[in-house]
Amino acid sequence: MKGQMAEQKEPRKPSRSEDSRPYGEALRIIGVPRRRVDGRAKVTGQTRFADDIFLPRMAHCKLLRSPHPHARIRKIDVSRALAHPGVYMVLTGKDLPIQYGILPVSQDEQALCLDHVRHVGDPIAAVIAREELTAFEALDLIDVDYEILPTISDPEEALATPQPRIHEYGEEGNIHKQVALEFGNVEQGFAEADEIFEDTFFYQGNTHLAIEQHASLAIKDPDGKLTIWSSTQTPHYLHRALAKVLEMPAAHIRVIATPNGGGFGGKSDPFNHEIVVAKAALALDRPVKICLTREEVFYCHRGRHPVLMKFKTGVRRDGTITGVHLQTLIDGGAYGSYGVASTYYAGALQTTTYHIPRYRYEGCRTFTNKPPCGPKRGHGTPQPRFGQEVQLDKIAEKLQIDPAELRLRIVEAPNTVTANFLRLGSVNLTECIRRVVKISDWKNKFRKLPEGRGVGIACSAYLTGAGLPIYWNKMPHSGVQLKFDRGGGVSIFCGATEIGQGSDDVLAGIVAEVLGIDPFDIRLFTGDTDLGPVDLGSYSSRVTLMAGNAAIQAAERGKALLAEAVALKLAIPKERLYFADKRVFDSTAPDNGVSFAEAICLAEARFGTIGTVGSYTPPKSPALYKGGGVGPSPTYSYSAAVVEVEVNPITGWVHVPKVWITHDIGRALNPTLARGQVEGSVYMGLGEALMEEQKFRRLPKRLSHALVHKFPSMLEYKSPTSLDMPEVVTELVEDPDPRGPFGAKEVGQGPLLPIMPAVANAVYDAVGVRIDEVPITPEKVMKALAEKKAGREPRFGPDHFPHVKWPEALRIPPPWEGGDGNAVNDVHREKPRATKEKVLAP
């Protein structure tokens, strides 16, 4: 017991006696599995999430939400609700008329709908009351007079129904965004092919299902300023939205992102409830809190877009790809959200894994009367990745090449600029494939397991941080400030937001490594717009690389000041100094040195108060064409996965006993957390592959216009439990990429991507049926098995891709055809062009 207590107080520290590694270039914290710095608070329940904060005189807010999928509001009468005992205030759309939205091109949201509701769950009014129950009861006392509009339930209906428009902006009718890009003449690519494959796939929408429901608490500070605590992944973007809608100076607004109980992209938009409680707190001069119900979280959504895809791919007999033509029809839901970026993303990363010499992408996002879709882990890329990897499995079979071997033949080279002008960093996909083939015993399993059992392989790539910010600016994407205390403590100030992924631990680990101290000697002040410099937020797998590089710069600058002062004191050249074990000493005579605290005192005596800053700006992208802002990243991660399945030939039931996955991470800063991210990705991927569906129910049209989420609850939105999770074998492929901090690349999103296609390919190996859509449910497998038995095509999936009137494609010659990154036929665009606000993305 005593030992346990001591261990709690004294977390693992690399001391010289227990760690025999010599001093030198070896890393002492980075790469060593460590307990995360916020782990103790989390497992003992002491982390304060937004809903855990209670303040004196706090009032509660509930939102009245539209019961209609599409309607005009003729009149709202709140008088009965206002008269209800215990109600302090009722807000409606006219109190917050300014529109906002995450992307500059989609400022289409209102905190409370003024005259038009676009989905069941769209907020109309807010009641602020002494008790939450009172606020809930008063919602029923608000009288709203609606004029019902026709319901638009899916993209095909949206294409066929240009009027009424869900929004007054967009391409035309109910088409929000269309993209057409051609990198080289793809028809010529098909002409050079030995075989052409055409397949349609459907990827159903799904949601993030973070365990923590969104919650926000706002107060008016004694000096009249606003402070808001909120479960947000993007405090900086919320800060901007609040300043805009509340018409307040940004300097008078403080956003504190509380630790998120999971985000996965679902807390990346500025949300109506955040704006509402801020407005109410300012007006009432009382703390005002809201904690959404699980149903309301389903209405916030911003999850995976349902995407119908058509892939046309030309290949030579040896498997070499000669051209790819991808079309997508994307169900955007009722608002823009990140949708413009999602539409580009659905076409952007196809070129990052395998060499594609010519590529054409056409994407179309429509508005529908459903909660808005947005970024979910893998943002826009899991859907086409599913199609591409399943189609490759079909190609391999037709060409009689092992699918792992086929992929090895076509892996893109490192440090390449792709057809669509993405500059790749390190690419260790070959190693990932080789290792996953080895550890899964692929060669003895593929096409060799007994009927009903099978294995499937798939690969993927993902960004390590979006290369461009959401709003156009030339400033750094991440900044870090360090404060050095005389007592030997170091404080880190950074806007980076801890959403469970371990961003606090990354910062502490990096700073501790550079300065030779213990991560637990560091205090972190993160996700607070008043305290730390801007970090753009926890999205696009950007924090480790960007905040990490900023932290290295700040720490190295501090280290230099300390080194200069200590070198003077010890009368040795500062190059000989070494920082480790909370000491600064002569690397040639380790006993000759000072403690880290003493080093700070020496530096402070010499230079004054010690504080340093660091920042990071991604390199400029060679993709200069319109839309080229989506896809660039400092470097990309790679994954390869093998999934084994057992399929019941009578019921179609799919069971996954084991998953093997390899991930090219560059370097794992804290391998414990990195593996956790891989396993979490496998878990989420299996959910998407097998059961998760953001599905809607259209009631019989003759009886009702209703279009409701099929079942917005955690019980009936089916996501795997721990009992449904298979054994996962994870191997991290470590080859440091010079672009990342200590060589690190992302791990939060990429490992999700190969899981869904690997499951589909494994089902084919097991029972010989193609399920060309997710989720792969037993009903679909049973139907495909019936088709097989009847001698028809053994397949379940979409049978057509509807006619879409595509705009003329921007033609961008790829680098090997002499292209300079610009479109040759973009008459609207001058080049070079850098000042005007443009479509940028996470």
Place this chain on the structure above:
Amino acid sequence: MMRLPLFEFRAPRTVEEAARILDGEGPQTMPLAGGTDLLPNMKRRQQVPKTLMSLSRIGELHQTKLGDAGSRIGACTTLSEIAADPRLRNGLTALAQAASFVATPQIRNMATLGGNLCLDTRCNYYDQNYEWRKAIGFCLKKDGDICWVAPGSSKCMAVSSTDTAPALMALGARVRLVSRSGEREVHLSELYQNDGIHYMKRQPNELLTEVLLDSLHGWKSAYWKLRRRGSFDFPVLSVAAAARLSNKGIIEDARIVVGSVACLPLVAVEASNFLKGQPLNQDSIARAAALAARVAKPLDNTDFDMTWRKRVTAEFVTYALRELRGDDMRGERLLLRRHSSSC
């Protein structure tokens, strides 16, 4: 978050006192046992009782007597207790299995046998919060006048979703109902009726106090449950089978019950009768499974596609009968997302 509506609270200490309260306060009073279903339903305003009457202080409802001559299980025995009771084996295996498959460990620690037998029927159009139900204009079962599952139906089609009722029906259980004016014993198979709203013949002033079982010497039983995941989920198809086998392996008596495919658990009479006098072999199992599957008429108001639920019914009956025969079914249980059973 969602809050409970206001209610009055009573906590009697005896069955007599409870019966008096139910009689005096009328149908606006609901007994509260584990509360694992009722309280969430109240938060969603599916049920809004004026008074909750807690049963937790009534000692006699927790008493259980198991014996060769027959058994009595108090209504407030928790599902965890039932799942873990080593005496509930052989003939009573189906009950222990059914209890062990309900929801999650935390819920089973609170939920009771009586509560599970009285479990409100379920439906995708009904088990939603107030705002959602408002968005579809409500339904027959609560606040509305149409059944959205079958818009032509004058009757509510909500689904019986209790795990323990099919198991206990297969075991021939009875329940004791006590009211102020007296008490009665009812065969469990007579307790339920084909109506999603009035799914039980229990009167509002009656309290279900215990479950009664005759001797199950020589019987074997098994319970199989279809659900999406290895935990949490309510059944969307369940099969309970019980049989008394002679020394030579001939079935002397059998009962197959198919649950979660109608407003009440259904006894597969034809299949049960067919099995009598048969050995449990591949042919008889296949024939019984086909007969039993006929009674299942699932509708589109639970998880999974209704046609698929219908199509796999025979397979689940087969699993149950094979388990009675003594086949090692652990592999099949594992495939169904780790439905491992301690039984």
